[in-house]
Amino acid sequence: MAIYHDPSKPKHVADRVEIKTKVKDGASAEVPTTHDVTTTTPKEICGIGHRMKRKEDPRFIQGKGRYVDDFKLPGMLYMDIVRSPYAHAKILEIDASEALAMDGVLAVITGKDLEAHGLHWMPTLMSDTQMVLPTDKVVYYAQEVCAVIATDRYTAADAIEAVYVDYEPLKPVVSPFDALKDEVIVRDDKEIRTNRIWHWEVGDEAATDAIFDSATTVIKETMYIPRIHVSSIETCGMVANYNPATEKMQIYMTTQAPHAVRTVFALVTGLPEQKIQIISPDIGGGFGGKVPVYPGYVIGAVASLLIGKPVKWIEDRSENLQADSFARDYHLEAEMAADENGKIVGLRVNGLADHGCADSAANPSKFPAGLFSICTGSYDMKAAHVNFDAVYTNKPPGGVAYRCSFRVTEAVHMVERLTSMMAHELGVDPAAYRMNNFIKPEQFPYESPTGWEYDSGNYHAALEKAMEMIDYDGLRKEQLEKRERGELMGIGISSFTEVVGAGPAKDYDILGIKMFDSAEIRVHPTGKAIARFGTKSQGQGHETTYAQIIAEVLGIPALDIDIEEGDTDTAPYGLGTYASRSTPTAGAAAAMAARKIKAKARKIAAHLLEAHEDDLEWNVSQWQVKGSPDKAKTIQEIAFAAYTDHPDDLQAGLEATDYYNPPNLTFPFGSYICVVDIDKGTGEIHIRRFVAIDDCGNIINPLVVEGQVHGGLTMGLAPAMYEEIVYDENGQCLTGTLADYLVPTAVESPKWETGHTITPSPHHPIGAKGVGESPTVGAPPAIANAVVDAMWHLGVRHIDIPITPEKVWQALRDAGVTE
């Protein structure tokens, strides 16, 4: 276990981490690409490929979902948190006497109180440490300073106003570039006085430098991938319910990774793990923001433990936006090289990661910059080198994902921007340029210069389909005509490659826990089934898609299969749902467990039919004697027999569990094309059309995939044009409400036009890949490329996201264009 409790223990500073990501999985060569989703089961069974309506939706659309805040336990107390008004300050005194004198206030918990139990610090998912409550100084604006426990929510809110904290403000470090100077040190607790957290390199530096030295064309751009927040509709929250009689700690908690949280709680608090039950009920959106354990969770659990009563803590919107983990915040200096034929040959990236006051990224342990090294994207090139530093600043800790697989969004934005820039620079159409530089279908499985082995792909087919759907040639013609009239219209392309579905376990772990995932299926005597998983849906539709996978294998109607997740006392251990990993891991486990049941069912059928196993064949939902479909036993008949008439040499029951360790990640991809019109007077961007072709391998449920793509595209639009967490020079967050942090709504969203190609994963049991995050990863560069495409002829080369009207206006005015 890579957990340590000693806050003074230094992290690996400036040591080079050798990362080997290469995976040999014996994948077969070329995988054919198709366009139509096919089914092998009738509608009544609803196996893979059916557009089944989501089983969970009736309760959600009737307001009958059950979220953490819906749980009200007898005698429940409420917690509210006093937060820091400074980004960096010494705490001189906390005077809680007035608050404690208020009717209904039971306790005020400070860092000193937690220190007595050794719980004032906690480990982060990246084996860094983070304060639960401060004892000496605060290191970010809105940091938890102390907590009030009261008998009702209103008293708790009044009481935090009556806690007086005396601060001595210190100079904050707001910019990561200032942090590098080490003039002000964010973390006094570390032995080494530096703001540097880690240094990380991947790829062959010498080979890359050589490629650049001999290149014909080199382009370079500085990009900032801004700090953003997932801002899920449901904020974070818990009900901690410690029962002194049973010594059991039951925690209702809106978490994407309940099992991992249980283990972390056990390690941090010292409570026996069997005495901890995490229940993650319905979740109102996670997107990566509900992977970490925030200080409020630890304080709430401690409060319940000490008081012996249930304690509820629900963040308000501003606490959520200001103090929970952010995503991204990468400063990139990126270069791309092309040879004399214009072919992309190399990529060189220098990055600076701003982690705030702790590295609490939710990456697999060995990957400090996540899977950023996927940055060569969909393009076949000779060499690449990525060089990263990470620093502490006086901002909230992070970063987590924002609906993306561990820093893939940052990588894709960079390479897709550079590819379009290179095409423009060389005077080649950006679509044609991509076609000429794509990894070819026959090159899969493809080994990338940074060590990845892409499982399957057909990038040409996806882009061709997108171009056809949007009438690319017609648009280019229209753009020329408009340009003649002085009108600004742009067409942007993004042909991204994603990397999702961690494990494999040998390379991927969270705090030492391997990144497999699990499924446990129980078929009841009447042929109905329940299946439980180590993942946890936050809106992804697991209750439907997992049931369809099992229905496909066993022929039990999907409606007869209940899916349960999120209760650590009942579900098999798993790593949770994030990074588009559920289908690649737990979805695979569902198929594998179902296959085990199917194999046992064959033995039972053979016994019932008095035939040899080898003489039986599977037909949708029954085992039948080969060539005699009338001599058959349905899965329901077999299930009944499993409990009433099973063969003597076979144990009773029809259940199976599978812990699936994927041999490789899956590499979904897609091509997006965006068309924008730009208002020269105001700088407004109007997205006229947006076509998205996604390839996530075999599609389990086209309706669910389309829903995921629509949501994902909107969450790609958000950082492209609206969202950014902004701090002033004192480190005060200026975007602490939804009036200031701009989350786009249906009004701002264009009409998404979606489509797909199907290139199955050769190593996944059902050929599927993850999809939930692809659109969020792929959409921003399509939009940014479209905006720049509209203004390239005016000399505009790059605009950082979010591309606001003001940034466009400034670029136009700089180019001498006005209305």
Next chain:
Amino acid sequence: MIPGKFDYYAPTSVDEAIDMLVTHGSEAKILAGGQSLIPAMRYRLAVPEVLIDINGLTDLNYLKQVNGHLAIGAMCREVDLEESDVVQSQYHLLADAAEVIADPLVRNQATVGGNIAHADPANDHPAVMLAYDATVVAKGPSGERTIPIDSFFTDLFESALSEQELLTEIRIPTPGANSGGAYVKLERKVGDYAIGAVAVQLTLAADGTVAAARIGLTNVYYMPMRATGAEAALIGQDPSDEAVLEAAGIAAAAECDPSADLRGSAAYKRDVIRTLAKRAITKAVERAR
């Protein structure tokens, strides 16, 4: 997001409401649609000791054309403007604004009266009412009085209403022949305050020149403002002349004084006002013809 303690009163008549205002004075806040007040209370930016909820004063919920003006009762909701045939056919400036105020959920609850009484320069109605030369009707312990809109707004969040007065009605003069109006707003997203917005109400002379014009600006000054310089640049001029439009736009940009914030720099907002003024004037002229 949890408000402080307050006493709650729900009067059933205007006079009862005024009595309560007299009793509680500056400690009291009127609750109408609550779309500005409630968020302020939830953030404890406003901590009134007394809330006087006038949602029960249903006799103030009206929108009617009378005696040459449109009478908007204090409890008239924004959505009522959108759904009114009179507003849609005769009050184009108001109709434009009604569609772009906040979002539909807010407009279902928010009131026109509250929008004005809050005296927030970022709100849309102040500029609209300034352009219309509207009149505010207020009632207090000593009876009813009318306040011309030009003297209604006195400072940021400050109006000519006394602590003991209730805004009961807003009157908009019915536009005459050859009159037109328009509201053009730029916002970052639906529901956000304007980066800038321009309200124009004008009348054309027989020769096509501008006989009269009033222009209000949104969210580019510390209080609601009229762009009198832009008005002067228009009156007596031919509004189809690009130079005249540009002069009016430049005047509006010069006389506003926006502050830099997340919506943009002052320079950007000024230029937005220049552009939007030209567009609003052009649209108003089209409607006047």
